[in-house]
Amino acid sequence: MSFFGGNLLWNVASQAASSFIENFDENEVAIVYSVILDESHPEIKSGRSTLADIGSIQCRLMSSIQNNELIIAKPLDSTVTILPIRNQTVFVQKFGSNYVYTQIAKGSSPNTSSPTNAISTLFPGKQKVKSSNTGKKYSNVSNTGITRKDSNSINDLDGYGDYFTAEEGIHKLKLYEGDVLFQSRFGQSIRLSGYNNSENVFSPTLILRSGESPENRKLPEESLVEENVNEDGNIIFLGSGEKILEYTLPIENKKESFSKYPSELKGNQILLNSDRIILSAKSQEMIFASKLDMGFITDNQFSIDASRGIDITVDDEIDINTKDFNFNLNIGNAIIKLGTDGTLEKAPKGETLVKLLGELIDLISKQIYVTPAGPTSLGPTNVALFSTLKNKLKSMLSSNVQLK
Numbered sequence: 001m002s003f004f005g006g007n008l009l010w011n012v013a014s015q016a017a018s019s020f021i022e023n024f025d026e027n028e029v030a031i032v033y034s035v036i037l038d039e040s041h042p043e044i045k046s047g048r049s050t051l052a053d054i055g056s057i058q059c060r061l062m063s064s065i066q067n068n069e070l071i072i073a074k075p076l077d078s079t080v081t082i083l084p085i086r087n088q089t090v091f092v093q094k095f096g097s098n099y100v101y102t103q104i105a106k107g108s109s110p111n112t113s114s115p116t117n118a119i120s121t122l123f124p125g126k127q128k129v130k131s132s133n134t135g136k137k138y139s140n141v142s143n144t145g146i147t148r149k150d151s152n153s154i155n156d157l158d159g160y161g162d163y164f165t166a167e168e169g170i171h172k173l174k175l176y177e178g179d180v181l182f183q184s185r186f187g188q189s190i191r192l193s194g195y196n197n198s199e200n201v202f203s204p205t206l207i208l209r210s211g212e213s214p215e216n217r218k219l220p221e222e223s224l225v226e227e228n229v230n231e232d233g234n235i236i237f238l239g240s241g242e243k244i245l246e247y248t249l250p251i252e253n254k255k256e257s258f259s260k261y262p263s264e265l266k267g268n269q270i271l272l273n274s275d276r277i278i279l280s281a282k283s284q285e286m287i288f289a290s291k292l293d294m295g296f297i298t299d300n301q302f303s304i305d306a307s308r309g310i311d312i313t314v315d316d317e318i319d320i321n322t323k324d325f326n327f328n329l330n331i332g333n334a335i336i337k338l339g340t341d342g343t344l345e346k347a348p349k350g351e352t353l354v355k356l357l358g359e360l361i362d363l364i365s366k367q368i369y370v371t372p373a374g375p376t377s378l379g380p381t382n383v384a385l386f387s388t389l390k391n392k393l394k395s396m397l398s399s400n401v402q403l404k
Contacts, residue, residue, distance in 0.1 A: 073099035169217025187212035203241030258295035
C-alpha cells in the first residue's frame, strides 16, 4: 500500500514541477536599476509594492529598448538572499504575472561585475516605472499624500547604488574538484572542500573567511587566491585527514613551558584566527577540556579576574619560573596557609626575629649575678662570643621571600 501511495505522491510532485517549469518564459537578460532594501524605497512608500517585496529588484529587460518600462522581479529563491547591485546584469524569468531573477556572475572580481554606466549607455532617456502588482488599483494612492515618481533621470543611475562602491583587490578563490563554495562581494567566503591540499588527497575541510588578506589584495584582479589562515582578516578552519594546516603562531614567545607543542598540524582540528577573539558564556559555564596538554602562550601579560575563588588541583608538581622577576602575592590583611596536615602555626617575621634575638644577646651580655662574695662583674667572660653570634643573626634572613 505504501509503495503505490509513494508512487502516487511522486507522480503528483513531478507533474507539479513540470507545470511550474512550463509556465516560465524564456530567460531574458535585464539591467538592475535599484534594489528594494527596506520600507524607505520609493516603490514601497508609493504603495506600488509591499514589505513582502523587500529583496526584489527594479530592472529593465534588454528586449524592451523601445518600451522603457521598469519591472519588479523577486529573487528566485526567497530563502537565500544574494542581492545584486545597480547596473548589474541579471536573468529574469516570468512566471504567471510575476517576475523572478537570478544573477549573472561576470568579471574577474566578485566585488563588481558590470560597468557603472550600463543603464545610461544601453537605455538613454527616462525610465517609466511599472508596478510589481499589475492588478492593484492606484486610485487610493493619491489619497496618501505621497508623490509618485514614474521616471528616473539617467544622470542619477550611474554607479552601483547609494553607497556601494567598488573595492579593488577582491579576488575569486581557487577551485578544487567537487568544491562547494560561497563567495561574497566583500572577501567573505565559505568553502566545503575535500581536496584543497598540495597532494590533492581526500581531507575534508570547512573554511569560513571574512576579509581577504592585504597581501592578496595587491595581486592583479584576474589572480585566483586561496584562504590564508595567517594573513586573512578572520578565519575559522575545520580540518581533517592528512591536510596540514600551514599555521604559525603570531608571537615571539619561545613557548618553553609548552614543551609538547605539536610539530605538525594535521588531522581533525579547529582553528580560529583573528585580531581579537571573544568567547562569552552569558548565563552558564564555560568549559575547556583537553585529553593532552593545554597551553596558553602570549607575548604579553596573562591575567585572571574572578569574583569568586580559584581552585587548582593537580596530580604532579607545580613549576613557576619568573626568570629573575619578582613573585608577588598581594593578600592585604588575609592569611596565607601552607600545608594541610596537622595544626598550622604562624610563621615568624625574619627581621623582627633578628631584632628580638639581638636584644636577647645584649641582655645576656650585660648580666650581673649576686654571690655571697658580692656581685659579679658586668657580663660573662665569653661576651665576645655572644657579640660574634649577634653579628651572624641576619644571615638567617631569606634574600627571596618576604612576609608582611
